[in-house]
Amino acid sequence: MDKENSNSITPETDERTHCKKEGRFSSNAVAELEEIITHYPNKKAAMLPALWIAQREYGGYITPEAIREVARLLGRSKAEVEGVATFYSMYNFKPKGKHHLEVCTCLTCGCVGAYGVVHKLEEMLGIHLGETTPDGEFTLSEVECLDWCEAGTVIQVGNKYFGHVTKDNVEMVLEQLRESDDHTPTSLADDIVKILLPEGEPKSKVE
Amino acid sequence: MAELKLLLKYRDVPGIENIDVWESCGGYEGLKKALTMERSAVIDEMKISAVRGRGGAGFPAWIKWSGVLKHTDAPHYLICNGDEGEPGTFKDRELMLKLAHQLVEGMIIAAYATNTDKGYVYIRGEFVEPAKSVRKAIDQAYAKGYLGRGILGREDFNFDLYIHMGAGSYECGEETALMSSLMGERGQPRLKFPHGALPVDAGVWESPTLINNVETYSCAPHILRNGGAWYASMGTERSKGTKIISVSGHVKKPGNYEIELGTPLMEMLDLAGGVIGGKLKAIIPGGSSVPILPAEKCVGVNMDYESCQAAGTMLGSGGFMVFNEKTDIVILMRRTAEFYAHESCGKCTPCREGTRWMFKILDRIVSGAGQPSDIDLLLNVCDQIDGRSYCPLGDAAAWPIRAGIKNFREEFEYWITHKKSPIGDDCVPPVPYRINPALIPLS
Numbered sequence: 311m312d313k314e315n316s317n318s319i320t321p322e323t324d325e326r327t328h329c330k331k332e333g334r335f336s337s338n339a340v341a342e343l344e345e346i347i348t349h350y351p352n353k354k355a356a357m358l359p360a361l362w363i364a365q366r367e368y369g370g371y372i373t374p375e376a377i378r379e380v381a382r383l384l385g386r387s388k389a390e391v392e393g394v395a396t397f398y399s400m401y402n403f404k405p406k407g408k409h410h411l412e413v414c415t416c417l418t419c420g421c422v423g424a425y426g427v428v429h430k431l432e433e434m435l436g437i438h439l440g441e442t443t444p445d446g447e448f449t450l451s452e453v454e455c456l457d458w459c460e461a462g463t464v465i466q467v468g469n470k471y472f473g474h475v476t477k478d479n480v481e482m483v484l485e486q487l488r489e490s491d492d493h494t495p496t497s498l499a500d501d502i503v504k505i506l507l508p509e510g511e512p513k514s515k516v517e
Numbered sequence: 518m519a520e521l522k523l524l525l526k527y528r529d530v531p532g533i534e535n536i537d538v539w540e541s542c543g544g545y546e547g548l549k550k551a552l553t554m555e556r557s558a559v560i561d562e563m564k565i566s567a568v569r570g571r572g573g574a575g576f577p578a579w580i581k582w583s584g585v586l587k588h589t590d591a592p593h594y595l596i597c598n599g600d601e602g603e604p605g606t607f608k609d610r611e612l613m614l615k616l617a618h619q620l621v622e623g624m625i626i627a628a629y630a631t632n633t634d635k636g637y638v639y640i641r642g643e644f645v646e647p648a649k650s651v652r653k654a655i656d657q658a659y660a661k662g663y664l665g666r667g668i669l670g671r672e673d674f675n676f677d678l679y680i681h682m683g684a685g686s687y688e689c690g691e692e693t694a695l696m697s698s699l700m701g702e703r704g705q706p707r708l709k710f711p712h713g714a715l716p717v718d719a720g721v722w723e724s725p726t727l728i729n730n731v732e733t734y735s736c737a738p739h740i741l742r743n744g745g746a747w748y749a750s751m752g753t754e755r756s757k758g759t760k761i762i763s764v765s766g767h768v769k770k771p772g773n774y775e776i777e778l779g780t781p782l783m784e785m786l787d788l789a790g791g792v793i794g795g796k797l798k799a800i801i802p803g804g805s806s807v808p809i810l811p812a813e814k815c816v817g818v819n820m821d822y823e824s825c826q827a828a829g830t831m832l833g834s835g836g837f838m839v840f841n842e843k844t845d846i847v848i849l850m851r852r853t854a855e856f857y858a859h860e861s862c863g864k865c866t867p868c869r870e871g872t873r874w875m876f877k878i879l880d881r882i883v884s885g886a887g888q889p890s891d892i893d894l895l896l897n898v899c900d901q902i903d904g905r906s907y908c909p910l911g912d913a914a915a916w917p918i919r920a921g922i923k924n925f926r927e928e929f930e931y932w933i934t935h936k937k938s939p940i941g942d943d944c945v946p947p948v949p950y951r952i953n954p955a956l957i958p959l960s
Contacts, residue, residue: 357701400685
């Protein structure tokens with residue numbers, strides 16, 4: 311539950327990721343969505359899954375083109391799709407850094423050192439909460455309870471969780487991330503789409 | 518009464534996420550037994566067990582189950598609420614991550630009992646690893662014939678189970694908001710009984726819908742395997758069975774513990790190794806939404822629905838948060854209010870506006886600008902939200918703040934008079950504006 315997520319659609323372009331910023335869903339994405347639609351009594355119910363596919367297809371955030379495409383494929387208005395998308399904090403409307411650090415500062419984590427971790431990260435990265443480093447490597451956010459309180463302080467980075475983080479060991483988290491080529495906002499969306507589909511590739515259908 | 522492992526019994530068995538290992542531990546026997554019984558007899562077994570909803574409200578599970586079965590004219594839907602988001606609660610996370618087959622088996626039993634052929638596991642978007650486990654369990658269950666058409670040779674029993682991932686919203690843990698989200702809408706609540714229909718009569722797509730928590734479904738395989746009477750032999754007179762308690766905060770061994778309902782609260786604390794970093798100051802026994810208990814009121818309270826209520830708090834979802842003497846209750850309450858202000862869905866005015874006002878007032882106090890009238894103003898805002906909001910999120914925002922003031926009023930007064938923490942500079946959570954001025958919007 312990213313707290314700094316802007317609730318407006320900003321038509322920015324992003325050179326950091328190699329995903330398209332415009333154009334339509336790939337034929338693979340359309341096939342995935344068609345399969346997911348069969349899980350529900352109507353197309354509209356596939357809205358959240360379609361937005362997850364969009365987040366993956368358009369490089370880790372939802373562009374105006376992505377909204378248009380979801381609306382077209384589900385037969386809904388763009389206003390409705392945008393209205394739904396902006397309710398949820400995990401859909402991004404601005405490009406995020408390659409490693410999106412989401413630090414839980416909720417009750418338990420806040421009591422066992424989360425604010426010290428945030429402060430240390432701000433120092434090390436040279437940015438404030440809600441900002442991205444100029445090289446596009448890291449975005450730092452504060453989030454609400456990630457429900458792994460036994461391991462506080464907890465940081466989520468895309469599909470990875472880091473537990474028992476302290477201001478003294480948080481540097482190791484950064485080091486580990488620097489070695490990874492993963493673009494975490496995209497890989498998180500990709501993992502979620504895979505979870506929605508049963509094992510095995512969906513049958514590719516011609517558009 | 519003490520630690521009693523039932524749902525967590527097989528948590529540490531190597532490979533328990535695989536169907537073969539789960540079967541070797543007695544897995545899917547409950548389902549096989551259920552399929553030899555009439556649908557209504559399965560519900561009777563749930564009734565005898567007296568298991569209550571483990572999501573927080575504690576509503577008897579069997580009433581929902583029988584409410585769905587009685588409808589014969591529309592398709593039924595089954596939903597598992599895996600949108601665990603309550604601060605301090607992390608039991609569903611572990612149940613899905615390690616014991617996904619237990620959940621899937623429980624859902625198949627519920628589907629049979631309620632004559633339902635389609636179900637969804639709604640999992641919060643952040644839970645990627647737990648959701649992967651559920652995905653694997655569903656795929657394995659299909660391969661073994663526990664899901665799909667003609668389950669275990671029963672021509673009259675088909676059940677398809679799908680996963681629906683959330684996308685970051687605490688509000689979607691509320692059952693009617695979850696249903697909105699499942700139908701592809703903003704996660705906002707629907708009108709509740711008696712003003713609106715019950716989910717069991719008209720839930721998703723206006724069809725009879727059974728919605729239970731992960732832990733509730735996970736009880737079903739054990740109840741069917743061993744009988745409702747066996748389950749009801751555990752716990753207290755009105756709180757039967759076991760409950761998973763997620764212990765976190767200033768304790769030696771935080772984690773999930775399964776206890777027999779009725780276990781003394783202080784024994785729960787001992788199980789988790791006791792308080793660290795100083796003396797015990799307070800405990801929140803059931804997640805951030807329930808009233809905080811100061812240390813002196815913890816003695817004599819038992820971990821069951823009735824005893825917690827008598828002590829002025831609730832068992833809730835079992836998020837047991839322990840705070841030592843270094844904890845500044847005013848800053849803790851400010852953080853709680855910040856959470857609810859952020860997570861309010863914005864549908865109704867008392868909650869949307871009230872939660873923000875509570876945060877602003879508490880923020881003013883810890884920034885050193887509190888006024889003597891602020892305490893009564895906060896209580897007034899609590900009264901304006903409690904019982905007046907569209908869904909329980911508003912109540913859940915008001916209760917902790919009211920209890921914080923009731924039990925620790927002198928700390929609020931100290932803050933307002935001295936403009937600093939009564940605990941000192943090393944209090945936790947730290948004074949926000951000292952750590953990072955950019956964190957607080959002072960308006």
